[in-house]
Amino acid sequence: MARVKRGVHKRKHRRKVLEAAAGYRGVRSRHFRAAKEQMLHSLTYAYRDRRDRKGQFRRLWIAKINAGARSHGMSYSRFMEGLHRAGVEVDRKVLAEMAVEDRQGFAALIEVAREHAHAPAGVARSESVEEPA
Structure with missing residues (x-):
């Protein structure tokens, strides 16, 4: 089986998450792991509050x-x-x-x-x- 290299996809995913996290305060807009976690919370809040x-x-x-x-x-x-x-x-x-x-x-x-x-x-x-x- 051929080896799967994910460099391009990984960079694209990280860039997408960091662009979505632009405007968040501190580390949450600069570090991928924190930005990803904050983005997931933000999407949850948005879904909940649209109904509220x-x-x-x-x-x-x-x-x-x-x-x-x-x-x-x-x-x-x-x-x-x-x-x-x-x-x-x-x-x-x-x-x-x-x-x-x-x-x-x-x-x-x-x-x-x-x-x-x-x-x-x-x-x-x-x-x-x-x-x-």
Whole structure:
């Protein structure tokens, strides 16, 4: 069997890793072994955080919607319940944008949600409900 010499491939691989590690601090950008280890960690963090970013945006949208709903005297959960019962299918990203940019449109959605949401405990309803004897 012929002998396999890997000089060219090895140099190409090392150069690729060191170029990817450019910008890292200290030894991690200059020494192959440290650069390779740091690059593997960096790729792991990037993969994890791409998924985490989606949850962060969802939390941001919920905070904006909650602030907009509370400025109209309604909690986030009651607002979303009312929209769900009314059959309004607008996602949180659009609702958050409306709460900040389109206040009249958001106020209209608040009224729709208010009509369809259940009254919170301790609040009298306008409908007549029979009390159990």
